[in-house]
Amino acid sequence: MEIRKLEQMFEVLRNRPKKRLVAAYANDDHTICAVSNAVDHGLIDATLVGDEAVIAKICASENIDMKKFKIVHEPEDVKAAAKACDIINSGEGDILMKGLLPTDKYMRAILNKERGLCPPNVTLAHIAVMENPNYHKLLIASDCAIIPAPDLKQKQTILKYITTTAKALGIATPKVAFIAATEQMSAGMQACVDAAIIAKMVDRGQIKGCIADGPLSLDLAIDAEAVAIKGLKSPVAGDADCLLFPNIESANVFYKCCTKFDHSEIGAMVMGAKVPCVLSSRGDTSKTKLYSIALAAMLA
Amino acid sequence: MEIRKLEQMFEVLRNRPKKRLVAAYANDDHTICAVSNAVDHGLIDATLVGDEAVIAKICASENIDMKKFKIVHEPEDVKAAAKACDIINSGEGDILMKGLLPTDKYMRAILNKERGLCPPNVTLAHIAVMENPNYHKLLIASDCAIIPAPDLKQKQTILKYITTTAKALGIATPKVAFIAATEQMSAGMQACVDAAIIAKMVDRGQIKGCIADGPLSLDLAIDAEAVAIKGLKSPVAGDADCLLFPNIESANVFYKCCTKFDHSEIGAMVMGAKVPCVLSSRGDTSKTKLYSIALAAMLA
Numbered sequence: 321m322e323i324r325k326l327e328q329m330f331e332v333l334r335n336r337p338k339k340r341l342v343a344a345y346a347n348d349d350h351t352i353c354a355v356s357n358a359v360d361h362g363l364i365d366a367t368l369v370g371d372e373a374v375i376a377k378i379c380a381s382e383n384i385d386m387k388k389f390k391i392v393h394e395p396e397d398v399k400a401a402a403k404a405c406d407i408i409n410s411g412e413g414d415i416l417m418k419g420l421l422p423t424d425k426y427m428r429a430i431l432n433k434e435r436g437l438c439p440p441n442v443t444l445a446h447i448a449v450m451e452n453p454n455y456h457k458l459l460i461a462s463d464c465a466i467i468p469a470p471d472l473k474q475k476q477t478i479l480k481y482i483t484t485t486a487k488a489l490g491i492a493t494p495k496v497a498f499i500a501a502t503e504q505m506s507a508g509m510q511a512c513v514d515a516a517i518i519a520k521m522v523d524r525g526q527i528k529g530c531i532a533d534g535p536l537s538l539d540l541a542i543d544a545e546a547v548a549i550k551g552l553k554s555p556v557a558g559d560a561d562c563l564l565f566p567n568i569e570s571a572n573v574f575y576k577c578c579t580k581f582d583h584s585e586i587g588a589m590v591m592g593a594k595v596p597c598v599l600s601s602r603g604d605t606s607k608t609k610l611y612s613i614a615l616a617a618m619l620a
Numbered sequence: 621m622e623i624r625k626l627e628q629m630f631e632v633l634r635n636r637p638k639k640r641l642v643a644a645y646a647n648d649d650h651t652i653c654a655v656s657n658a659v660d661h662g663l664i665d666a667t668l669v670g671d672e673a674v675i676a677k678i679c680a681s682e683n684i685d686m687k688k689f690k691i692v693h694e695p696e697d698v699k700a701a702a703k704a705c706d707i708i709n710s711g712e713g714d715i716l717m718k719g720l721l722p723t724d725k726y727m728r729a730i731l732n733k734e735r736g737l738c739p740p741n742v743t744l745a746h747i748a749v750m751e752n753p754n755y756h757k758l759l760i761a762s763d764c765a766i767i768p769a770p771d772l773k774q775k776q777t778i779l780k781y782i783t784t785t786a787k788a789l790g791i792a793t794p795k796v797a798f799i800a801a802t803e804q805m806s807a808g809m810q811a812c813v814d815a816a817i818i819a820k821m822v823d824r825g826q827i828k829g830c831i832a833d834g835p836l837s838l839d840l841a842i843d844a845e846a847v848a849i850k851g852l853k854s855p856v857a858g859d860a861d862c863l864l865f866p867n868i869e870s871a872n873v874f875y876k877c878c879t880k881f882d883h884s885e886i887g888a889m890v891m892g893a894k895v896p897c898v899l900s901s902r903g904d905t906s907k908t909k910l911y912s913i914a915l916a917a918m919l920a
Contacts, residue, residue, distance in 0.1 A: 452881060454880075454881040454882070455881070464801075465801070468801070468808070468809050499869065499873065500869060501764075501765070501768070501868040501869050501871075501872040502872075508768070509768050509868075511869055537872060537876060538872065538873050538876035538877065538880070539876040539879065539880050542880060543880045546880070546903060549902065549903040550903070565869070565873070566869050567867060567869060567870070568801040568809075569799065569800060569801050569811055569865070569866050569867060569869070569870035570867070570869035570870040570872075570873045571801075572801040572802075572837060572838065572870075573799065573838050573865070573870045573873050573874050573877075574873050574877060576837060576838035576839040577838065577873070577874060577877035577878070577881065577882075578877070578881070579839065580754075580838070580839050580842060580843045580846070581752060581754040581755070581877065581878070581881065581882050582754070582877075582881050582882065602849065603846060603849040603850070
């Protein structure tokens with residue numbers, strides 16, 4: 321089944337064996353409520369690593385039955401993150417989730433050579449799935465948050481991640497647009513050059529599992545009318561499933577336009593580690609947190 | 621009066637002496653209808669440079685009274701563009717507008733050393749004013765279309781143009797946000813570094829006429845709620861009038877999100893030449909064409 325609305329992930333997940341989420345330093349209401357909500361929706365089982373007394377206190381004040389979680393006591397943030405990775409490395413967890421610790425400490429735990437979740441020289445990338453009420457299906461966008469200026473090799477890796485994500489959402493052959501400021505092949509603009517190179521790799525079968533085209537400006541990726549006016553022939557234009565952005569600023573602007581102007585629903589995660597890693601923040605809506613956990617479970 | 625809706629420009633222009641628009645190679649229905657519409661709205665007087673027979677034929681088929689225009693016969697596109705610049709250089713025109721010729725030929729006419737409209741080494745930039753129904757006032761954005769990767773000096777020039785535009789729209793002291801992927805001051809990201817430098821120049825009074833802050837992610841520039849959640853203190857955040865983007869891809873993605881997802885009304889022009897230059901395209905709506913002419917008239 322192709323997922324067209326993020327909420328449809330719930331039905332899929334309820335009919336599968338539950339994946340096990342491990343929350344790294346679940347010492348705040350934001351994390352505990354999000355995980356509790358996901359457990360209540362039947363999406364995951366959960367282990368909370370953190371200060372047991374603090375967790376108990378938050379559960380009491382939020383009217384959450386603590387028995388729904390497995391608790392692992394570790395009162396210090398960096399140690400709790402390492403412990404959460406240990407649990408996953410020992411085969412007892414399928415998804416990592418950030419708790420109260422800062423993002424940089426969380427990422428360092430994931431990348432840690434001894435106890436982390438990554439092979440050496442891995443590329444971690446942020447994958448966002450947006451349900452924009454002004455578009456006719458989901459849009460998978462990357463990288464909105466981690467890699468400042470992906471080079472050609474990193475873009476190929478991101479393409480692999482977004483293709484994997486699309487397939488996990490039931491999109492058999494996703495259409496991927498490489499975004500630039502124009503669809504004109506301008507050899508002086510790196511975004512256009514890289515787009516042409518990767519598009520040709522896909523054409524030649526060197527990269528499999530997707531249909532791809534670029535450079536495309538955003539309107540030509542997502543608006544069939546704009547494509548018709550330009551008279552553009554492309555297997556992707558006007559109907560993209562996935563948007564690969566040339567730099568973090570353009571991707572982040574897209575993400576923020578979708579969330580702030582269009583009130584899009586979002587699920588997001590970090591890919592590249594042994595398991596999907598959830599990276600939600602206090603400012604995310606409770607729906608975004610829930611969808612992010614569900615998305616990670618779909619990929620786990 | 622501060623303009624809060626693009627349509628309010630009409631009232632202002634009707635109470636001023638009319639500016640004189642010169643259309644370079646007005647050999648198509650798209651250009652002639654847009655100019656005719658602007659004349660009918662009482663916004664401008666107009667000279668059409670192009671093939672008189674073709675212009676007459678289009679006017680007949682579109683039911684346009686040709687007498688409302690001054691016609692200058694020149695049947696060849698590049699020559700027509702040069703002639704249009706001559707008219708402006710002779711003091712007979714205040715606004716240039718692109719007709720049927722390609723954008724690169726139009727820009728070359730503007731930049732031509734002998735007959736063009738620019739001093740040497742000028743920076744031309746694209747300035748867009750968006751009326752996004754999801755924002756509480758106009759947003760002036762740049763550069764969405766011309767400069768691929770503005771350097772620090774070009775960003776200062778763009779800042780000057782957007783400040784000038786804001787003032788022409790009655791915004792006495794515009795709030796300018798320098799957009800990046802994050803509000804964190806990351807010294808490894810050029811967008812953040814340049815933002816910090818220009819913001820400090822504004823703080824020190826080296827650049828006058830605006831309030832500025834950056835780096836700011838788009839949400840923190842335009843969403844007061846996101847600002848409150850972050851606890852960010854900034855004279856700009858959450859209430860920006862102007863957005864200066866770090867590269868063409870992020871600016872273009874913003875422009876396309878506003879037009880395609882949010883159905884924003886837009887007025888846009890090129891600044892930096894002796895007069896404002898209108899650069900609308902066939903795909904623009906008739907409202908966008910009208911607002912672009914009006915915007916240029918406000919700045920002329």
